[in-house]
């Protein structure tokens with residue numbers, strides 16, 4: 001069956017601006033009950049079909065990517081289960097706006113990308129400078145602080161493991177400025193009425209050092225493994241660890257940043273993921 005594509009005649013920038021100005025985000029579009037998605041979200045058919053084909057279930061996530069994290073395995077794995085934490089997300093009564101260190105947004109590159117993606121997010125810059133407490137919305141302030149504290153501890157342990165994996169003293173990476181910036185992210189993927197036309201989050205690698213990812217059990221995350229897109233099956237009580245581009249560079253390619261993406265959510269239940277990006281200091 002022919003897959004519909006975005007009409008070539010529509011004024012993309014006009015529609016992007018209208019969507020941006022509406023401040024309803026993708027959640028608002030999803031809540032509107034419409035059965036089709038706006039043209040600005042439609043991706044080239046080959047992009048989506050490649051991802052959907054891979055996620056048909058014929059290729060599972062390889063066992064080596066789901067191992068328990070050990071000192072000997074850390075260098076060979078892209079993903080390590082670890083601690084866990086839970087939190088609420090995206091208060092609908094909070095202003096859809098940019099505060100000083102807290103950003104609510106829909107898509108991180110709405111104006112630059114050729115096709116928008118089906119997600120909204122909140123980001124809070126936690127380090128090197130933590131925002132004033134009253135800048136963090138009260139609805140999830142305590143949970144966010146608890147998550148940040150635990151994620152930072154896990155990051156310290158990981159920094160030691162990653163150092164040792166390079167044959168360095170365990171404190172070497174930690175003592176560098178590599179792990180100084182910490183950003184909290186709450187990614188929200190509401191139900192998408194046409195998940196075969198768009199994606200939740202486009203194919204990318206994370207720029208920084210590493211990312212911790214905690215999901216609410218909903219599938220959708222894919223990683224590129226040996227040239228194929230494979231599903232990352234949710235593993236209860238686990239976090240996923242992605243190596244970022246910067247760590248790949250400073251480790252001379254010993255650690256590889258991982259290409260990943262998220263499929264558009266076809267379930268009525270939103271997909272939520274909690275992210276802890278770690279990046280170099282200023």
Ligand SMILES: O=C(O)CCC(=O)C(=O)O
Nearest residue numbers: 187206213221262273275
């Ligand atoms: O939501 C996810 O599972 C992935 C999020 C992600 O890759 C990112 O925010 O960089």
Ligand SMILES: [Fe+2]
Nearest residue numbers: 204205206260
């Ligand atoms: Fe990512």
